[in-house]
Every structure is written in C-alpha cells, then in structure tokens.
Amino acid sequence: MQPSTPDKYRPFPPVPLTGRTWPDKTITAAPIWLSTDLRDGNQALFEPLDPASKLRLFELLTRVGFKEIEVAFPAASQTDFDFVRSLIEDSHIPSDVTISVLSQCREHLIRRTMESLQGARRAIVHIYASTAPVFMKTVFRKTPEEVIAMAVSSVKLIRELAAAQPATEWALEFSPENFSGSDLTFARDISDAVAEAWGATPDDKLIVNLPATVELATPNVYADQIEWMCRNLKHRQSMIISVHTHNDRGAAVAAAELALLAGAERVEGCLFGNGERTGNADLVTMGLNLYTQGINPGLDFTELDKLARTAEELTGLPVHPRHPYAGDLVFTAFSGSHQDAIKKGMAARQPGDVWDVPYLPVDPEDLGRGYDSIVRVNSQSGKGGVAYLMETSHGMVMPRRLQVEFSGAVQRRADAKGGEISATELWDLFATEYLKLKKPLLYAGHHLIERDKGQGVSLTVGLDKKTLGLSGLGNGPIDATVHALGLPITLHSYEERAISQGADAKAAAFVEVSMEGVKGMTFGVGVHENIVTASILAVVSAVNRLLAMATREVRAEMLEKLKEE
Template identity: 50%
Template sequence: MPMLKDPSRKYQPFPQVNLPDRQWPSRTITKPPRWLSTDLRDGNQSIIDPMDAVKKNRFFDLLLEVGVKEIEVGFPSAGATEFDFISGLVKSGRIPQDVTIQVLTQSREDLIRRSFESLEGAHAAIVHLYNAVSPAWREIVFRMTRDEVKQIAIKGAQWLVDEAAKRPGTKWQFEYSPETFSTAELDFSLEVCEAVMGVIQPTPDNPLILNLPATVEAATPNIYADQIEYFCRNLPNRQSAVISLHTHNDRGTGVAAAELGLMAGADRVEGCLFGNGERTGNCCLVTVAMNMYTQGIDPGLDFSDIDKVIETVEYCNQIPVHPRHPYGGELVFTAFSGSHQDAIKKGFEAQAARNDELWRVPYLPIDPADLGRSYEAVIRVNSQSGKGGFAWVLEQDQGLKLPKKMQADFSRHVQKMADDLGRELNAADIWDCFRQAYFIGDVPKRFRLVDYQESKAGDGTQVFSGTILVNGQEQRISGRGKGLLSTILGTMREAFGLDFEVVDYVEHALGSGVDARAAAYIECRLPDGSTSWGVGIDQDVATTSVRAILSAANGVVARMASAG
C-alpha cells in the first residue's frame, strides 16, 4: 500500500505540554548523570540470538572497565537462563562494592519474589518494577480503568517492601517505571508515582528511582523535555526521588531526548552502548557521554579505547556498529572529500603550532586520539580526494612533507591510480604511486646513481664526478660549476643533452638521531617552460640533492618517451 497523500487522515500531531514558563531551554548540562547500562536486559532482549552466559559475563566485565556503576543485569523471572546468570554473578564475588546491579520485574507477586531470590547475597541491588499506564495500554491491552492500573503499581510496591524486609543483609534500592510514560497523561503518571512513593516511603538519603521512559518515541524531543520538567515541578517530595530517563529511538532522536531531559531536571540516564535496544534501539550511552566530553565535562565513563569496546559489543550482540555511528563508527573521523581533507590537514598543523590545548580542528569535534584512534585513519584517499588528502597520508606514513606545488603535480598520478583501481587507496598504494611517479628506489628508470665524489678545484669551482647506470649500463660522468646543484645540472646537460634549471628546492629531515635521513624536492624547468619534479631520499644531505636531480631527469626522459 503506498504512503497516504493526506497522512492526517490516519495520524495526528502529538499534543503539546502546557508549560508556558518552561525553564529547560536556557539550561546547560554541567555535570554527568547517574548512568545505568541496560545492555544485559533491554539490549539482550533486542537481539536475534540472546547472549549466553559467556557473552553476558564478557559484556559485564566491559561495563566495569568502562566505569558504569549501575548495571541492569537481566529479567530473572523470564526463565532459567536469566535467573542462573544473575544468581551466579552474585555468588561469583565479581561485583565491585561500588557497583550496583539491577533487575527488572513486572508487577506480579510471583515474579517479584523470583527476582529477589536471584539477588540472594548481593551487597547492594536495585529492583526495578514497572507497569504500563498510557491510555492505549489501559484501554486496548489491559481493558482497565485508571484506578485498576494504579492498584497494580501500589500492590507491586508493597511486594517490593515485603520481600526486601526478608533480606536485611542487602542494601536495597527500588525503581518504579510508569511504562509508556511518554504517551500517557502527565497527571495520571504523577498520580501513580505519588501512590508508589506513598508505599515505599523514600527519603532524600534513600530515594526512590522514578524512571520516566519514552517507551515508544512519539514526539519531538522538546515535548519529552516538557514532560520531564512538568513532572519534576509537580512531583510531591521531589527531593526523595531520582528522576531517570529511558529513551527509545523510534523517531531517531533518543539521544537528543535524553539530553533535553537532563536539562529539564532529570538525574539519571538509562541506555545501551551504541544504542542497541528493541525496535530502532534506545539511547546510546557512548554518544551522550562523549557529547558531554566535547563540552568539557568528564562523563565518568572511559571510552579511551573505543575499538576494544566496539569489538566486545559486536561479539556479544552479533550486530555491527554502523560505520557512521557517532564517535565509534569506522568512518566518523574519516574524510574522503578533497576540501574536507585540506581543512583537516591545516587544522592539525595549526593545532600543533598553538601553545594552548584547546581543540580546534575543522570537521573533527573531538580529537580521535582521545578515543584511541590514530591520526593516520583520519584522511583516506579515493577518486574524490584532493591533493591535501594524499599529502597527509604520505606525511603520516613516510614523513614526507611535499611542497604545495609538488602536491598538485603528484595529484594527477594519484587520481589516475584511484580511477584505474576503482577503490580506496591505502598508504601502501600511495607510497607505491609516489615511488613510481618520481623513480624512487627499485623501480624501472633510465638514470640510477651508483656513486659519486665532489671536490674543490684550484679556481674555487665545485667538481663532480660519478658513476651512474644508464639503462643498466655503467657510465662515468663529470663536470664542474659554482655549487653542487649547478654542477650536476651542467654535467647532465653535457653528458645527455638534458637542459633544465632549478626553480624550487626544498629539503627537510626525516626522523632524528644517527639514522635520520633527509628528503629533497626539486622543481626543474625545461626550455619549453614545462616543469619536472624530482625527489631524493638519503642519509647524506648532498646525496639527497643528487638523487633529486636524477629523479627529475628520469621524469623528463619518461615524458619525452611517452610524447614521442
């Protein structure tokens, strides 16, 4: 069936919240929230093949390494696999004293009792109770009145209190979710939560966690923020409640809703690493945490080895992290476009030259090194790339700093290789292309240096004599001039009829210490006005210049051969 021409016949806009004096738009997030990972519960429920005990334990260890202090480890009443994992985790002694595990249960006495049994012996635990409160659920699923739905929550809260009293050795915390909060009436959500607080009797020192989920994201994130602010402002005994957010991503704005919800007064964020959750997923803890980091706030979560985190998440979930996923995706710090590459290259150069540490590099909101990513992966080359891209790759891979005019000369070689191969070029491809273009190392060429000597004549001129291979045959050459470069040029003119002059010469060190080498780039102009670039690399600076002249000469000969 095609999409409707008039979708208003089937769908209605979500109603606004009557909050004319809303405060959240002018607020700024200044500190991290309490974090709860639901990877082992919400995330596990969303994958085709649920995690086994080995994967769950590996994921749990990852969450500890990242620094998550509250972890929802499962739904113990769902079956033996869940119960055994949770019970085994408690008995293993692997839960640090500063980490609290959490389990989820529906508001049924037998399920609540089973949930507490799975936590026997825990030093601290959160039992998370929920029941749906929105009109659609009340009228379609449950066929209950408001009061009947509220009684479900009240009874569940009492069972929490009763079961906890039987186990005084554990520090118990409770969480209540009016499930489907985002599509429920605000006054009814407040009424139900106030009733649950009446049973639990929380205090500021031992608050009740009230989780306000966007179980199904049905509106823009500003409306969710309005709902959170309205709830916080109208909840009696607000100081005895921790307001928690659990946003889903049905409209693609789960992260934005969580961030605006924090601005609206929430204290805690629930979600999964890389947003794995039912349907379109839920709030990505990595994204929210790193968004804070880029604003100068320590999120309290450590993603400095993001690739290790991704490896574990992909193994446990059997779902790949999208290459464009914020912060973690393989391509998020990668530029293929020539203009982007040029801006990034200049940004890194300026960053290195500044005295302050403030990060200011175009197109990169965060330093990839903070996430354990290498700079070499930032710029990658394909047929769309410009000269700044391959120049950056050469500099990072080989230490070569090509002059700007030479970058333009080399670009035609790179573009041809990219077009011929029809794929992305890696650093090895670019280096091979560079060697072929400028006759470096063991590549076919007409002139190859064997050895040479230089000396001073009695009249003060420079004397050059050497042996080169000409098409594989040794030939002695010699000449004199005012300096090394002019002497070599004169020698090549006399020996082979190659007439060109140097118009630009640049050199720099490659590395440091006794094994340091030098690189020289030379632009030569022929009588017809055309130019030929040469490159020399050697441990001896003078030899570098000789090799650069021969490189340019090889270029001239190759061009003449292709033209003739």
C-alpha cells in the same frame, strides 16, 4: 508522501506547561548512568547472549565505568535467573557497582526476582506498570485505579521480602511504562503513590524512571513532560528522576539531553544505541557529547575502537562506519576542501591549545584513534581509489579498517612524491608496510602439533641475529602462535581471502591486534600458498608493527619477553 487517509495520524498534544525553564539551562555535570545492555539490549538481539558472553559484556561495562547495570529479567527465564545468581555467588560484581533487575507488577514474578538477588551487596528492583490509556484499555484492560492498586501492592510485597534479606542494601525503581504517551496527572499520581508505599525519603530516594517507551513527539515535548513532572510530584525531593528514551523518531539522545535540562538526574541506555525497535539512547554518543563540552562523563572511552569491536563481536550488530565518534570513517575526510582545512587546522595547533580543528569535534587521539586516517586518498580528492586499485590490479580485497589504516601510508607517500601513485607503486608500498617486515622479528618456519583439546605450534623465529625456538598451544594455529610468542597480545579480528586462482593460487590472512602498553590497534598481513603459514606470517607482521608503534621502554620490555620464551 500523501497518506491515503489524511486524518489517520494526529499530532501529539502540547504539554500544559507555562514558564518552562529548561530552555535557559545548560548541562554542567554528567548524570547517573545505567546500562541496560544486558536486559533491554539483550532482548533486542537476533540471538540472545549465552552466559559466557553475558559475563564478558558485564565485565566490559564495569571497565567502561558504569556503576549501575541492569543485568536481567530474572523471572522471565531460568537463563536470566542463573545469570544473576552467578554474578552474586561467583563474586563478579565490583564493590562500587550496583546491579538492577526488572519485573512486572505480578506477585509470582516479584517473589522469583527477589529470590534471584539473595546475597547481593546492593540491588535495584525495577518494577513497571503501563500508564498509557491505549495499554490500560486494550492490552491490560484495567482502570487507572486498578493499576495504582497493583503497583502499590507490588511495592508492599517487595518491602516485605526485602526486610527478610537485611544484609542487602535495597533500592526501588518504578517506571510508569509508556510515560511518553500517558496522561501526566495519572503518571504523577501513581509515582507519588509508589513513593508513599515504599516510604521514600530524601535520604532513601525512590528512582522514578519516566521512559519514552515509544518516541511520540519532538524532544522538546519530552522535556516539557519531564519538567511538568518535576514541578508537580508531591514527593519530588524523595525521588531520583530517571529517563529511558527510545529512538523511534531518531532523537533518543537529544530527548535524553533535554530531559537533563528539565530536571532528570539519571539516564538509561545502551552502548551504540542497541535496544528494541530502533534502539535506546546511545550512551557512547551521549557521554562523548558531554566530553566535547568539557564535562567529564565518568565513562572511559579512551579505547573506543576496542570497545566497538568487542560490542560487535558479542552482539552480532555492526557499528555503522558513520556512527558518531565510533564509526570507522567519522574522522576520515574524502573531500579535497575538507582535507585542506583539517591539514591547516592540525598544522596550526600548539601544545596545550583548546581543541579547535575544522571538521573534527573531538581529538581522535582522546578516543585511542590515530591521526593517520584523518585525510585519505580517493578518487574524490583526485589521487585514485586505494582500495579499488588494490583489488582490481592485485586481487587484494582488504578489510574496511585495513583500508583506513593503509590509506594513511598512501597519503604520506602522495604528499612526499606529489602526483599520482601507480598500481605498482601502491603494491610496493603495501608490501613494505605489511609483508616485508624483517625487524625485529623474522619468521623462519613452523611445525603444527595436533593435540586432543587444541592445536600446538613449534615456531622458529629470528631475533637480534639469533634463532629462537618457541612453542604454544591454542584452539587453532593463530591462537597457538600468540601463546608461543608469549606477548600480551589481543586478537580483535581475523579474515582470510584468496588473492589468485589456479596452480599458483595464494591466500592472504589479515589479523587486527592490540598489545598492552601500546596505544591503539594495527593490522598484520600474511601472504602464502598455505593459509596456515599466511596466518602465522600475519601475526608476526602485526607484532613487528606493534613493536614499531611502542615506546622505547615498552619495546625493550617486549623484546626481553620474547627472549625469555
């Protein structure tokens, strides 16, 4: 590409740093993590989360293991203010979790922010002031001296208001916003001034967050900026250096990792890289990068598929199938040479071996993924396109994750049989895997019952040569069926599609479910002229598949629950 104006853009200037030490260092421990999904992530969504969804996401973040969570900009809206109040008043905050809230350096916003935190056990008040010349000159029209004075007066006000709430343990975070495009000397001076105004000490540290608000250069330049600050801050020993990287150049994770080498101790970001513009540092990717180097990230990603599906549901943003670690296809090989190498690597593994399998940087099982979809059949490997044949020959358009799951069964059949698998054999295999399951649970019939606030179902099933009559109430027939079965099942997705037309038209229903005590998720499929019947059949199919996946003890426990119902 030849720009029409060659001098329209100019290269980012080098950092005045000699004898840099970060290139010789390695990361040996996880940083302090802060999730900003509920603040930066939320304001980046097409439709901001409603209070119930916000609470679900907050609880999800605590289960993953985040100990610091930026929950809102409470002075920005009544919705954000009320959410902070509900977290505190309704005791949703675990004792080991600290909430953080954001505010500009403006008196009325700070007062409103501090009001929102009344009664909190511990809270981080995060204030920011832009220090980049272009922002000071064109946006805020303030001199550097005026910006420092504004920040210092804001800190003094926070100290005064905090003193009036002595039951709360207060921490302060300051961000020289647009640090990545700021004069380093000015960023240093304002950070030291804030530390002095707060009275920061080595025992009561100020969090100094140095954000790449806009990613302007290569990650090594950002690392130089962080090392320069760590060397030159007057009150460095009384500070926790934090970073908040954005992904404008596609290197947010790399920049955050190099920043840790350069002296940073804390990382802010979002699940799966959500955030404004191109997003924030992806904390899932960064945490698992540490994990693959033998470092405990302190975050629990052992059920990564469930985490991804829940994040997709809440945010409305899909996790790309090629997303590092979490994508549906990242552990799937289509190339014949890749398939061969993976097979040989898996066959060579012995119990207790260090993980060293070609093309797989992490053991999928560590993330709650199975091995079935590692090697898949498609036209690239000479065994035919499973999804294509199922659609063109049988009208069955499978959800993408079901394609991945079913291809494992196809691969096993292909390995046992050798040669091609015909379209007819493919359908027979699909029916065996999903439609003809008769044990242990056999669908015998159902009757819907209308209720004022939902829908009930009277369900008849066969179990151990006995007939059971079950009933349940839910917001629809699927939810009612799940309640009728009385098992600890979680429904993650539901889809329905027509598979034929005319008088003999049938519908296919697909459910993706998990069960407590059973590792991973699986699909159930139902096919029937009636879509409600197809949906109930899909739930029964899924339960039978989950019970087949369960250990003997869990299976026995679940069967007893069914009999008790």
